[in-house]
Amino acid sequence: xxxxxxAVQIHAAIEDVFKVTxxxxxxxxxxxxxxxxxxxxEVDNSVTFRLTTHxxxxxxxxxxxxxxxxxxxxxxxxxxxxxxxxxxxxxxxxWWYDSIGDxxxxxxxxxxxxxxxxxxxNDAHAxxxxxxxxxxxxxxxxxxxxxxxxxxxxxxxxxxxVIIAKYKPGSEDKIVDAFTRSDITDLPRQIGVKSxxxxxxxxxxxxxxxxxxxxxDVLKEYAQHPLFQEVKGELDQYVSLIYPDQPPSAKLxxxxxxxxxQSA
Numbered sequence: 001x002x003x004x005x006x007a008v009q010i011h012a013a014i015e016d017v018f019k020v021t022x023x024x025x026x027x028x029x030x031x032x033x034x035x036x037x038x039x040x041x042e043v044d045n046s047v048t049f050r051l052t053t054h055x056x057x058x059x060x061x062x063x064x065x066x067x068x069x070x071x072x073x074x075x076x077x078x079x080x081x082x083x084x085x086x087x088x089x090x091x092x093x094x095w096w097y098d099s100i101g102d103x104x105x106x107x108x109x110x111x112x113x114x115x116x117x118x119x120x121x122n123d124a125h126a127x128x129x130x131x132x133x134x135x136x137x138x139x140x141x142x143x144x145x146x147x148x149x150x151x152x153x154x155x156x157x158x159x160x161x162v163i164i165a166k167y168k169p170g171s172e173d174k175i176v177d178a179f180t181r182s183d184i185t186d187l188p189r190q191i192g193v194k195s196x197x198x199x200x201x202x203x204x205x206x207x208x209x210x211x212x213x214x215x216x217d218v219l220k221e222y223a224q225h226p227l228f229q230e231v232k233g234e235l236d237q238y239v240s241l242i243y244p245d246q247p248p249s250a251k252l253x254x255x256x257x258x259x260x261x262q263s264a
Contacts, residue, residue: 001112001113001114001123002111002112002113002114002115002123002126002127002130003110003111003112003113003127004109004110004111004127004130004131004134005108005109005110005111006108006109006131006134006135006138007106007107007108007109007138008106008107008138008139008141008142009100009104009105009106009107009142009212009213010104010105010106010107010141010142010145010146011103011104011146012103012104012105012145012146012148012149013099013102013103013105013149014075014097014098014099014105016145016149017097017105017107017145017149018072018075018097018105020145020148020149021095021107021141021145022068022070022077022095024037024039024047024049024068025037025039027051030140030141030144031137031140031141032054032136032137032140033053033054033133033137034051034052034053034054035052035053035054035061036050036051036052037049037050037051037052038050038052040065045069045070045071045072046067046068046069046070047067047068047070048065048066048067048068049065049066049068050063050064050065051063051064051065051066064081064082064084065081065082065084066079066080066081066082066093067079067080067082074096075096075097075098076094076095076096076097077093077094077095077096078092078093078094079092079093079094079095080092080093081093083116087115087116087119087121087126088113088114088115088116088119089114089115089116090112090113090114091111091112091113091114092111092112092113093109093110093111094109094110094111095107095108095109095110096108107138107141109134109138111130111134113126113130128226132190132225132226135190136186136189136190139189139190139192140189142212158194158210158211158212159210159211159212159213159214159215160208160209160210160211160215160252161208161209161211161214161215161216161218161249161250162206162207162208162209162215162249162250163205163206163207163209163215163248163249163250164204164205164206164207164242164250165204165205165207165239165240165241165242165248166203166204166205166239166240166241166242167200167203167204167205167238167239167240168203168238168239169200169202169203171237171238172200174234174237174238175198175205175235175238175239176198178231178234178235179196179198179231179235181231182227182230182231183196185227186227187225187227187228187231190222190225190227191211191213191218191221191222191225191228192211192212192213192218193209193210193211193218194210194211194212195209195210196208196209196210205239215249216247216249219248219249
């Protein structure tokens with residue numbers, strides 16, 4: 001049996017996030033992977049619907065039906081995918097939402113599945129694929145919900161983090177090339193990185209990152225991601241931590257903004 005669980009923090013009230021992400025009719029506008037969503041039956045707190053994907057790299061479109069039950073009080077859903085179509089013998093999906101104050105929501109997705117014996121891939125491949133796709137879609141949904149319901153504060157004040165390390169002088173071009181190739185992939189969007197700046201002086205390397213998630217959380221959550229491991233493996237040839245027995249991100253001890261004084 002395969003299992004994945006992923007969560008994303010959305011800068012919007014829980015009622016808004018719950019409402020917009022559970023309207024299955026609008027999923028083609030919310031997700032990038034679905035071409036259509038057709039409601040087949042809707043009764044009380046349950047809905048049965050058919051999803052059809054956009055064509056993949058081989059031109060194949062996938063389509064299946066699911067039934068989804070909604071608990072509005074708990075802000076959670078439970079779905080079962082019809083096993084007649086596709087590679088899954090069994091799949092259940094649970095979503096739940098937790099508020100952080102009045103303006104933020106943690107949206108968590110959990111999937112359990114069993115593959116059919118004739119499936120063209122194994123549990124490990126399916127788990128890796130679903131993990132990657134889930135993180136991509138959660139990030140896209142986060143961006144679209146925040147655009148709709150306002151994310152000014154989150155955009156103006158991103159999380160910031162710094163990695164201070166040693167590097168091999170003369171390897172600047174290699175470092176730049178590694179980041180350039182990595183940053184044109186989907187990895188920055190998946191992990192929520194908005195910008196990065198790298199400085200070097202002597203043997204000191206400073207990597208400054210702005211993102212939608214704290215740097216320690218990014219390093220913990222995506223350490224095993226294939227694209228993350230690829231760029232890290234390349235950078236490890238030129239960059240090494242000064243204190244390898246301590247967390248890689250520097251500790252923030254002071255911050256000040258001019259607008260803080262203006263609003264005081």
